[in-house]
Amino acid sequence: MATMKTWNLKSRPVGAPTPDNWELAEDAIPVAGDGEYVAETLWLSIDPYMRGRMNDAKSYAQPVPIGGRMEGGTVGRVIESKTPDVPVGSHVLYSGGWSTHWKATAKGTQIVDENVVPLSAYVGMMGMPGMTAWAGLHNIGKPVAGETLVVAAATGPVGTMVGQIAKAKGLRVVGIAGGAEKCAFAVDELGFDACLDRNDPDMTAKLKEAVPNGIDIYWENVGGPIFQAVWPLMNPFSRMPVCGVISFYNATQAPTGRDWGPQIFRDILTKRILVRGFIVWDYQEQYSQFVNEFVPMIQEGRINVREDVSQGIESAPQSLIDVLNGDNFGKKVIKVA
Ligand SMILES: NC(=O)c1ccc[n+]([C@@H]2O[C@H](COP(=O)([O-])OP(=O)(O)OC[C@H]3O[C@@H](n4cnc5c(N)ncnc54)[C@H](OP(=O)(O)O)[C@@H]3O)[C@@H](O)[C@H]2O)c1
Structure with a gap:
């Protein structure tokens, strides 16, 4: 049986998070139902906001529940699909979380093109x-x-x-x-x-x-x-x-x-x-204006972001701890597959 790995929140940190705040689960890769697709994660973004999601506090977004998958922006490759909007083999941007795979519908999923910018940039410069x-x-x-x-x-x-x-x-x-x-x-x-x-x-x-x-x-x-x-x-x-x-x-x-x-x-x-x-x-309606202005700036080399790449889904907890400590040097991303 093919399996996937997922980091779930095990406990809420008091102060700085430690590795035992998370637990790595191994489960069967999900199967797409009607209108759904399954993707394997290629890139996982690690961002400071994830610390806030670990608190059970009123904020602009809901906390991750205890036992729930850690939230995170992902770029992946579609490996199974039962929706014509997201075909097998396409590259997609989605909030797939700290996992090697995710299952979703087309809603909230964006097809991305590696010929425009490198795939990891969709959670960085272009994301x-x-x-x-x-x-x-x-x-x-x-x-x-x-x-x-x-x-x-x-x-x-x-x-x-x-x-x-x-x-x-x-x-x-x-x-x-x-x-x-x-x-x-x-x-x-x-x-x-x-x-x-x-x-x-x-x-x-x-x-x-x-x-x-x-x-x-x-x-x-x-x-x-x-x-x-x-x-x-x-x-x-x-x-x-x-x-x-x-x-x-x-x-x-x-x-x-x-x-x-x-x-x-x-x-x-x-x-x-x-x-x-x-x-x-707050400025979501300006997204296409951002893309139109930013793509030429990136392609002309006027916008350049150094990436700090960690390998494998196992590195996610330490990567977030590093970002919160200033131990990252550039955009923290994890190469998952
Ligand atoms: N409002 C929004 O919608 C939104 C969206 C994205 C990001 N943000 C916020 O924007 C900020 C930057 O995000 P990013 O993704 O670009 O993160 P980032 O720069 O990759 O990582 C955070 C950096 O903050 C610095 N830092 C950590 N602890 C610090 C401290 N105690 N005092 C001063 N600096 C400290 C460190 O840099 P140095 O070691 O180099 O100082 C660390 O590398 C964060 O506050 C994040 O929450 C907000």
Whole structure:
């Protein structure tokens, strides 16, 4: 009997997840019913939002139930089909989860073409992270040539693309990343104007030097001490798309120390700063506009995302732990089959 492997959530983490929060199950590969297809997973995307799905907390999306399959974006090859919309042999993008196989209907399934971009890019540049960067900048950041943009997690997929889109639009781009190697990559390979190591004790002073005209767009990926270094440098009428706050994802209690609330509200008022949170699919109706603009940029080499590839479905838990620790270098993907 041909079998598939699936990671299910075994327990909810308190603080940082550990490998025993998941359990690997082995079951028979499902059989397609009428209107269904079965795909084998080629690529599984590992993304920070998965940490939130492990909590039993009210959020913009439902948590993964205990015993349920971990959620995740996948690209696969169809191996059996009883729907004419998804033929055997086609490549498909779907939220198939942490598994070697999945069964689904055509609804929510997108046929993808490896001749347009490599298959793994459909969960990276051409997928959720790419759309996040494009939609958040287009709708909230509203970059203008000559302005200054700062982005942390600068060598991850979202930060990489935010910075490259901003460079293409003529902005000064300053990245913040974990370590000298990531920073060298941001400047030398991605073309950022500067990049600061978030572990450098002088990061706050160096950031001030790196943005002589202040900050017009702060793309918020992380929160915490980086936000505190950035906030005093925000210009009048600056914009802050709040995309993520990864430094809080494993937090079990509120931070101690200075209460930033009064200063933040005062500055929002006096500097008329726009602070706007968003979830990528708020802009779903703009997906085809994103594809039309992004495909040429990718094909011309103006958007490039480094991939950090792990092998095999077994590597999924450690891959997510690595992303949450900053131990990934580029878009974390797993080559499953
Ligand atoms: N709103 C949306 O719809 C949406 C969609 C996609 C992603 N996001 C968010 O966007 C952010 C970036 O996502 P991504 O997929 O591009 O992730 P990523 O950059 O591949 O991985 C996360 C990175 O965050 C940094 N990091 C981890 N812990 C940190 C801490 N305590 N302080 C500062 N930085 C820390 C690390 O980079 P360094 O070690 O280099 O600093 C790590 O590599 C995340 O917050 C994610 O949740 C939001």
